[in-house]
Amino acid sequence: MNTKHIVIAGAGTMGYSMAQIFAKYNFDVTIYDLKDEAIQNARNRIQENTKILIEEHELTIEEENKLHQHLTYTTDKSCFKNCDLVVESIIENVEIKQSFYKGISKIVREDTILATNTSGISINTLALAVYKPERFIGMHWFNPSHLILLIEIIKGDYTLESVAQAVKDLSIQIGKKPVIVQKDVLGFAANRIQFAVLREALYLVEQGVISKEDIDAVMKYGLGFRYACLGPLEVADFGGLDTFYHISNYLMEDLCNDTKVPHELAECYESGHFGIKTQQGFYDYHDGKDHEAIKNRDDQLLKLYNALYK
Numbered sequence: 001m002n003t004k005h006i007v008i009a010g011a012g013t014m015g016y017s018m019a020q021i022f023a024k025y026n027f028d029v030t031i032y033d034l035k036d037e038a039i040q041n042a043r044n045r046i047q048e049n050t051k052i053l054i055e056e057h058e059l060t061i062e063e064e065n066k067l068h069q070h071l072t073y074t075t076d077k078s079c080f081k082n083c084d085l086v087v088e089s090i091i092e093n094v095e096i097k098q099s100f101y102k103g104i105s106k107i108v109r110e111d112t113i114l115a116t117n118t119s120g121i122s123i124n125t126l127a128l129a130v131y132k133p134e135r136f137i138g139m140h141w142f143n144p145s146h147l148i149l150l151i152e153i154i155k156g157d158y159t160l161e162s163v164a165q166a167v168k169d170l171s172i173q174i175g176k177k178p179v180i181v182q183k184d185v186l187g188f189a190a191n192r193i194q195f196a197v198l199r200e201a202l203y204l205v206e207q208g209v210i211s212k213e214d215i216d217a218v219m220k221y222g223l224g225f226r227y228a229c230l231g232p233l234e235v236a237d238f239g240g241l242d243t244f245y246h247i248s249n250y251l252m253e254d255l256c257n258d259t260k261v262p263h264e265l266a267e268c269y270e271s272g273h274f275g276i277k278t279q280q281g282f283y284d285y286h287d288g289k290d291h292e293a294i295k296n297r298d299d300q301l302l303k304l305y306n307a308l309y310k
């Protein structure tokens, strides 16, 4: 694939930062959204981000100017007419995404690759709405996408191998670490693991085994810290598979295997406590603690990123 022009559809939390990364690597990027407000917001967020990067000496003023020259913002669907790749990052709703693809896949060229940033909706289900689904694929990024290297590339039943390879090559070109998920399963690989961890963590808190602060500490200072360097299979190899076998023998059947939304999560959801964005989640983020928490997260992740990958 000779990719020059990319359209990012959906200018929200993920869309603007993905656009920023592609622009940094000299791709011409159009950011498309239904709403003017979202477009304006994306423009502001990218400008704020690049200023921070300059302050941190991660970007020069010349690079910043060049980056902005590669970006176009629009609410006009004609932007889809002549692009090489669309990365769709609109709201996580099957019907809305399908309706988007029904319209867009007939506007784009027949060789334009269509990639979805869905967090876990079946690629095959979305493909039902795509004209020529052999060029349709999952390209799942992680927030904050300027710092997290992983991109999951998910093949649907119709996806051509050459399309998967092209998206993989492109991901490497923009400095990412792509993995190919060979089969279309709900949640793909990363969210299946993330939600298995969340289920067990909330179960232990609900059972009064450990506090929420301490379960987060278990991950931050123990498992998560090690996972930054070793995957779970490598950890097992280092620990000794005989030991892991014996632990599995008594522990597997004791782990939480509930199939419903965890009680504590449902309770927060029903009370409108959605986390940082509403200043209340499992923790309290009122009185400026939300901004402090985001800054702290980004500072820590940047330090880790620089320590491991720079």
Ligand SMILES: NC(=O)c1ccc[n+]([C@@H]2O[C@H](COP(=O)([O-])OP(=O)(O)OC[C@H]3O[C@@H](n4cnc5c(N)ncnc54)[C@H](O)[C@@H]3O)[C@@H](O)[C@H]2O)c1
Binding pocket: 009, 010, 011, 012, 013, 014, 015, 032, 033, 034, 035, 038, 088, 089, 090, 091, 092, 093, 096, 100, 117, 118, 119, 120, 140, 141, 142, 143
């Ligand atoms: N937020 C995350 O941490 C995260 C991480 C990985 C993947 N994702 C996935 O990325 C996608 C976007 O998530 P987000 O968090 O950026 O959402 P968001 O709500 O911040 O942004 C979605 C944007 O899509 C726009 N939109 C909605 N319908 C549209 C349409 N038909 N055409 C064009 N624009 C439309 C909205 O106006 C909004 O600006 C979802 O599929 C989500 O699951 C999110």
